Amino acid sequence: MADIVSPQGNRGTGIGRRGVLKGAGALGLAALGAPLLAACGSSSGDQTAGGKTKVRIVSWMGFEPGRKDAWKxxxxxxxxxSKTIEVSMVGWPFTQYSNNVLTQTQSGALQGDLITAPPDLAAxxxxxxxxxxxxxxxxxxxxxxxxxxxxxxxxxxQLYGVSTVTVGFGMLYNEQIFKENNLQPATSPEEWVEQGKRLTKRPDKFGIIQANxxxxxxxxxxxxxxxINAYDGVWAQGKTPMVTSEPVIKTLELFKSLYDSSIPKGLNDAQMMSLMGDGRAAMGMVVSATVNVLKTGSPKIYGVLRSAASPWSTxxxxxxxHPIGIYKxxxxxxAATEFLTWLxxxxxxxxxxxKSLDAIPPYPELNDVPEFASYLKDLPWLSGYQDVTPVTPMDLMGDFIxxxxxxxxxxxxxxxxxxxxxxxxPDSMAKAQTQLEDLAKRLK
Incomplete structure (x- = not known):
């Protein structure tokens, strides 16, 4: 495994889309059950010096470039x-987030009032x-x-949460690189593999980025x-793992083809952002929120970012x-209900x-806000993300969600x-199937 890149411009600081904070302040915070970290505002006590009730939003978003400024x-x-309430964000970077929230909620130790969660954690x-x-x-x-x-x-x-951000996967690509190579975004997995090979010049340039x-x-x-959407498959049906099914095997074969030919081996989130931000990576199947991270960390690249639908027929x-809900x-x-109503x-x-550079409204009433309608018309990278057929993690994971x-x-x-x-x-997935069937027996 040769790559494990240290990209030019990867300064060792900042966060990838799902990444860990690389700065000195973050490295000591990974322990399960660690105290809540203040992302903005104070997290001590129930009232401010002025007598306002403190409402704390537990989230990872206060640590994510671009999004933290939106929430602030x-x-x-x-x-x-508000004359009676002061709201602030607390939490941890994403890589620590789910484990810490689960640990603290189940032990009754979570010092928060509202929780934002990715779909699997919310479920x-x-x-x-x-x-x-x-x-x-x-x-x-x-x-x-x-x-x-x-x-x-x-x-x-009853409804227990409302989306604060809905993001979808799409093919984010550097339009300048594609034009220089006379390429249009791929429309099949095979074409995607070939484009990745063509645009990869190790160790400096890579056709495709994906954390691995x-x-x-x-x-x-x-x-x-x-x-898995490339082959219209699922990872599980109910409590039955499907990892020996043909769609899963073909999915993993596709990834291995990309891994062997186009993706830097050992790539992490921060390196992904640096490669794309430095113009050394041509494309990646990534969520739309990646654009905000890149715009914040690498503003010069923002103007050449475009998107296309998934490179397969469906x-x-x-x-x-990612809903926000009131913690039990x-x-x-x-006070938490009053803030949520306002939000x-x-x-x-x-x-x-x-402010988050998002585009999918959680309810149709958002489209009646004139500023939002104008905003959507001014996002040159958006069209491909709008041209996908959406499925949810729940569709793909069955009871294993x-x-x-x-x-x-x-x-x-x-x-x-x-x-x-x-x-x-097939051999590695046969082993995984057995282990997952054992996990299924422990599912509630």
């Missing part, structure tokens, strides 16, 4: 108009009864959250999980809803969405033997 703008806007927290209904806030804000997007946050006729290090296992699995791509253990339910009002959600990280760990540990040790993919 929203917190500041709310705090400026798990709901199954563990860690959310309160948000119906009161939704009704007061007079919005109608998209039923399909939010289906996984409904239980017993077990040191950042969550990012590896996050991206690979979407690739155009299927995973769409990920909050001591400030009324869900279309003009305020539009502010968050635009509540054990998504464990599923990914088992699959990647075995797949690594095929990537680096010469084990055939």
């Amino acid at each position: 703008a929203v917190c500041d806007a709310f705090n400026a108009q 798990r927290l709901l199954s563990l009864n860690q959310f309160l209904p948000v119906t009161e806030a939704v009704n007061a804000a007079r919005v109608t959250p998209d039923a399909k997007l939010h289906a996984f946050m409904q239980k017993d006729g 290090t077990l040191a950042e296992e969550g990012s590896f699995w996050f991206n690979l999980q979407n690739t 155009k299927k791509a995973t769409s990920r809803v 253990g909050t001591k400030n339910k009324d 869900l009002e279309p003009k305020n959600m539009a502010l968050l969405t635009m 509540n054990a998504n990280d464990e599923f990914g760990h088992i699959l990647l540990t075995n797949f690594q033997e095929s990537l680096t040790k010469g084990t055939s993919i």
Whole structure:
């Protein structure tokens, strides 16, 4: 495994889309159950010096380039108009986030009032009864959250979370590199492989970027999980793992072809962002939120970023809803509900969405905000992300959505033997299938 790149311009600081904070302050924070970290504002005590009730949003977004500024703008806007409540963000970088939230909620130690969560964590927290209904806030804000997007946050006729950001996968590419090589975005997996080979000039330039290090296992699995859409497959049906099925085997063979020919081996999130930001990577199947990270960290590249639909006939791509919900253990339910109501009002959600460089509205009322409609017309990189056929992680993972990280760990540990040790993919997946069936027995 030769690459494990140290890209030019990878300064060792900053965050990838799903990445760990690389600065000195982050490295000591990875322990499970670590105290909540203040991302903006103070996290001590229940009231400010001025007597305002403190409401804390537990999130990783206060650590993500671009998005942290968006949330700060929203917190500041709310705090400026509220005489009784002060809202702030607390949490951890993404790679530590899910484990810490699960550990602290189940032990009753989470010092927060609202929780933002990626879809797999949100589904798990709901199954563990860690959310309160948000119906009161939704009704007061007079919005109608998209039923399909939010289906996984409904239980017993109640809604338990509303999306603050919905991102989908698409082919993000450097238009300048494509023009220089007389290329148009691929429309089949085979063409994608060939384009990746053509645009790769190791060790300096790479056709395709995709995280693939077990040191950042969550990012590896996050991206690979979407690739099953190339062959219209699923990773699991109900409690039955499907990793020996033909679509999964073909998916992993596709990834190995890209890994052997075009993707830097041992690539992590921060290196992905540096390669793309320095113009040394041509394309990647990444979520739309990557654009915000690149615009913040590498503004010069922003003007040449474009997107295309998934390079396969169905155009299927995973769409990920990241809801915010009221934590069941909050001591400030009324104040948390008041903030959530304010946030869900279309003009305020539009502010968050635009500042975050997002594009998929959580409810149709957002389209009635004139500024949001104008904003969508001015995003040259957006069209490909709009041209996909969305599926959800729940569609792909069956009942294993509540054990998504464990599923990914088992699959990647075995797949690594095929990537680096010469084990055939059918053999490594036969081993993974057995281990996943054992995991299925422990699912609730």
